[in-house]
Amino acid sequence: MPTLTDYNQFEGLHWETGTVRNYLDYCGVKAPHTGKPYSEALLMGISGGAVTGYFVFAYQGIDPHARILTRNTFDPMETLLERLGAEPDVRQTASAERAVSNLVNTLESGRPAITWADAQSLPYEPHTYEFEFPHMQPVVVYGYDEEADRVSIADRARVTLFATTGELAAARSKVKKFRHRIMTLAMPDADGIPEAVRAGIGDSIQLFTEKPPKGARHNFGFAAYQRWADALRKPKMRGSWEKEFPPGRKMYAGLESVFGDTHTYGKEGFAERDVFADFLDEAALILDRPALREAGEQFRESALAWRDLGEIVLPDSVRVWAEARRLILENQRLFLEEGGDAIDTGQSNCERLIAIRREMETDFPLSEEEVASFREQIAEQVLKISAVEEPAVAAMKEAMA
Helix, strand or coil: CCCCCCCCCCCCCHHHHHHHHHHHHCCCCCCCCCCCCCHHHHHHCCCCCCEEEEEEEEECCCCCEEEEEEEEECHHHHHHHHHHHCCCCCCCCCCCCHHHHHHHHHHHHHCEEEEEEEHHCCCCCCCCCCCCCCCCEEEEEEEEECCCCCCEECCCCCCCCCCCCCHHHHHCCCCCCHHCCCCECCCCCCCHHHHHHHHHHHHHHHHHCCCCCCHHHHHHHHHHHHHHHHHCCCCCCCHHHHCCCCCCCHHHHHHCCCCCHHCCCCCCCCCCHHHHHHHHHHHHHHHHHCCHHHHHHHHHHHHHHHHHHHHHHHCCCCCCHHHHHHHHHHHHHHHHHHHHHHHHHHHHHHHHHHHHHCCCCCCCCCCCHHHHHHHHHHHHHHHHHHHHHHHHHHHHHHHCC
């Protein structure tokens, strides 16, 4: 059965931009301004760039969580491909047999296949989920050996990941909207890169400063920072942390979700501000606008402020929370460096993280007075990040004027 034996593209980190980056790299695509493969930073910027979004979700039967968006989430892959001129060829079928045929035929044509799979259903990454929550994301499949019952996958890690054919089939069929979907890409239009870069910068500026395409304005950009700080400081407001994340397991769940979204969820670094800064450096070259580099340096300062926020929400001063932070970061490192070979250690770490979560139900480490002070510390850092990013966005806007 077909395997692309020369496949060696594992630099992509985020499910969407990383998958596209790996696919185009395998196809030999080079960026016109560097002569090298398209960087994920460039693709992230073109897809809509950096942003901040703040949401709270509380569903029956699962822990509440704070969702911190760090990049554009309004159809980013579709936006990226359209701006690149990399026309997608998408095939989807209700038939499991036909789904395998589509995948095999693609590989036999000499191209890898982008397909969508449920992260929880794949065997190579440990999880701390205590409930089923389907999470369909694109990955690159470059080998399908039915006789050996092995599928070769590129999915964020720096090494090959493996699943059985049955595991992949189950993961691909988890959610009807994405069931058995497969995609290949036409080659990008290099001449369109400058306009694609301009559009991505425009999206980022808009999402920081204006009403978003959908949803409430206070959920995005600088308004979101203020909303988040208010929720921490004002116990009686709707959506306050006092109501949504009261001391105990719920508060810890909020802290853990903030840390994960900003430090490990499909990313390295801190809220992807360092990645966006790299994009702005490339944009300065592509558009011949050197002032964009100044905005990039300010976003690198923001990355450090986000780093500090991570150390505030899971601080060294609370031993068990510091342990959780180290375990989360260790699992990310293990997965990126070793992939499925580290699954046993990673799962052991996950079991400890689940145990910490449960400890918070009966042994919460902060007093009522300490909780108020702790929330205030987080709020101050959130507004500090906003204060750092306001001149960065202003510099970006001025550079594009």
